[in-house]
Amino acid sequence: MIQEDILLEFGAKRDVFSKGDQLFREGDTAVNYYQVSSGEVKMNNYNADGKEFIQGIFTAGQSFGEPPLFANVNYPANAEAIIESEVFKLHKPGFLDLLKAKPEMHLKVTETLAKRLYYKAIMASEISSQEPEHRILRVLDYLKKHVHKTEGAFSFKVDLTRQQIADLTGLRVETVIRATKSLQKKGELKIVQRKVFR
Structure with a gap:
């Protein structure tokens, strides 16, 4: 930054x-x-x-x-x-x-803090009220768009373990595994050699 x-x-x-x-x-x-x-x-x-x-x-x-x-x-x-x-x-x-x-530089720092605050506000709502699949997609979409600045279907390779996804979303690892498999079946994610793509 x-x-x-x-x-x-x-x-x-x-x-x-x-x-x-x-x-x-x-x-x-x-x-x-x-x-x-x-x-x-x-x-x-x-x-x-x-x-x-x-x-x-x-x-x-x-x-x-x-x-x-x-x-x-x-x-x-x-x-x-x-x-x-x-x-x-x-x-x-x-x-x-x-x-x-x-x-x-002050403006850059302020912009970064504002984006993080926006993310926290969204995630607070998601974690308290949404289904696991929805929570996972919101975190991955935030990382894809705002952190890695990637566009296009399945262009974002998720470099997080299932445990890290669980810890980011407040879910259990078993729930993350089930939800990602379900999301793959629905065409929302791709899993290639145990790596998740969004």
Whole structure:
């Protein structure tokens, strides 16, 4: 989102995280802007039974964890590397200086946050009231259109495990497996060598 040279100009450091490493934990004080250079990072929470709910998955060029920087609140979720990842970390004062000095970057950050808020509003409604198949299609369509910016039937290869789809939609893995098979029969998805295409 923000060009890497600009991040470095304002004092960002590039850190490497191994699979499973925590970048921050729910309840930690928000002190940094994070942007993925390579790899994948998820933000998640666990309920009292230990079930994971994935708030979002972030890949190269995407940022995460910014709202608490603006609201002066603690992180509402954990951030964890899904695979080995390189992540830019910019301390809050440097991030705010960057936004003041580069209004076009400020606008990009604002647009990104607005899109995430829109997604959260849609998903809150979907998860509370819709059938599993509908929930799955909404998540996949959001990723296809807004994250990967792909168009055309079955042009989007879903690089999520069945478990990750379950954690994004609040479903059980068994339900996701049944629902994706049903969606394939209806022509909504294609499954090729265990990979889902939308």
